Amino acid sequence: MAKYLLLKHYRGAPASVNDVPMEQWTPEEVSAHIQYMRDFATRLESTGEFVDEQALSSEGTFVRYDGEGRPPITDGPFAETKDLIAGWMVIDVDTYERALELAGELSAAPGAGGKPIHEWLEVRPFYGEQCTVTE
Amino acid sequence: MNEPLLRELVPAVIGVLVRRGADFAxxxxxxxxxxxxxxxxxxxxxxxxxxGWLVTVAWRKFLDAARAETSRRNREVRVEAEPVPGQCEAVDDTLQLYFLCAHPSLTPASAVALTLRAVGGLTxxxxxxxxxxxxxTMAQRISRAKRTVSEVRFNQPGDVATxxxxxxxxxxxxxxxDVDLAAEAIRLTRQLAAKTHHEEVAGLLALMLLHHARRPARTGADGRLVPLAEQDRRLWDTRLIAEGVDVLQAALARDRLGEFQAQAAIAALHADAQKAEETDWVQIVEWYDELVRLTDSPVARLNRAVAVGEADGPRAGLAALAGLDPALPRHSAVLAYLHERDGDLVTAARLYAEAARSAPSLPELEHLTRQAARLNARLRG
Incomplete structure (x- = not known):
């Protein structure tokens, strides 16, 4: 088994095919989308592939150390041009192909007009544990 | 086995051990x-x-640990197997534990964790x-909290407000x-209310009961948040409401108003209305006036503006909102709501979308997005 991070962006990913802001959908389309995401997570739990899922607020700030005895420097909130992660799902699957397959399904969540959003998701493998048995 | 009963015994058993000479931790x-x-x-x-069983076993565990500790330090065994005579029995151990676990030297997160373990008996x-x-992480938080209060004397009177x-x-x-924290908070507040005659303890208990009564109606079948005005009021728990109202009335009769009693009074007025249209908004505004007077809290002012909007119309609500910091949580949601009631759907839709972006939770984000979507769909015609 290997763990993968499926990363969803508010900004910074290539534009999705069905790229309409959510508040311009109908309320039923919003509900259908949320239901699809819930069902997806529930299904992955039932197949034993779900690990974690978190959503992030669109607020954020860069912070760095500024030397002894000084308060940290901040830069933010993020400018419009910055990448902005919206959330993630962590899955634990048998193969890389399976991770791609699931990311594809997640990207097919319905959006405006009830059609798939085709949004770009980033799939990132986790580093694995050191094998106990190495030849 | 009756786990709730078991957990109810926890504070008293800790109290017995402390009276016999064990330190709290x-x-x-x-x-x-x-x-x-x-x-x-x-x-x-x-x-x-x-x-009796718990006291015996816990005392034995304490002695074992104390002996192990003492021998580790290579000192003579100081703790005798015979219990030392306790201090004044009139002091209520459970009450003292509440004070200790909410001691002002603790951060809120530590006080919460310690209370749930030592008073609530949760693992x-x-x-x-x-x-x-x-x-x-939680184990560390709890053991640090215990170290923080280790210098506090067990029989010191505490502040109920904390x-x-x-x-x-x-x-x-x-x-x-698997733990219902709302139900657990009610259990602990009920237990506290039985041990003190503080009006605000009763006020908080009433507030919790009245809010808890609405819980079945607060979430739709698909997990969505259902606002008060749209809730199916047949789902409200009338037994909890009746108890909450009784507790509140007894507290109010003693004429020492506090913020929890005022909040409970507002909740009771909502609970009183069979339909949303029957809500007595004028009285609710009066209670918000009391709440603002008692707390001077911006959040209370924000909620008051909603009530004013219902009692005297959206323009009055908007006027009540003026002067409040727009950065307040839910400020744009309230503004959006009042603008919608005032008939300005374009502004309302924009503000709902803005409110969604700064929503403090996912259910609220989804709810506010739906509100914006609803108005935009209407505007498209």
């Missing part, structure tokens, strides 16, 4: 160990006197699950994992 550990043993043993051998694992942190803040925090966390 060691007593609390010993009782947790005794609880774990009870969970193992009781299903097959249920004791006739559960509290570290249960507390950790409820707050979605690793068990090791205890109420902790219980209110627990209540507001809702529920996740």
């Amino acid at each position: 060691a007593a609390e550990d010993a009782v947790q160990e005794a609880l774990a043993e009870a969970v193992r043993v009781w299903p097959d051998h249920s004791p006739r006197d559960p509290k 570290t694992r249960q507390v950790a699950q409820a707050y979605l942190v690793p068990e090791a 205890v109420l803040r902790v219980l209110y925090l627990v209540f507001n966390e809702g529920y996740s994992g």
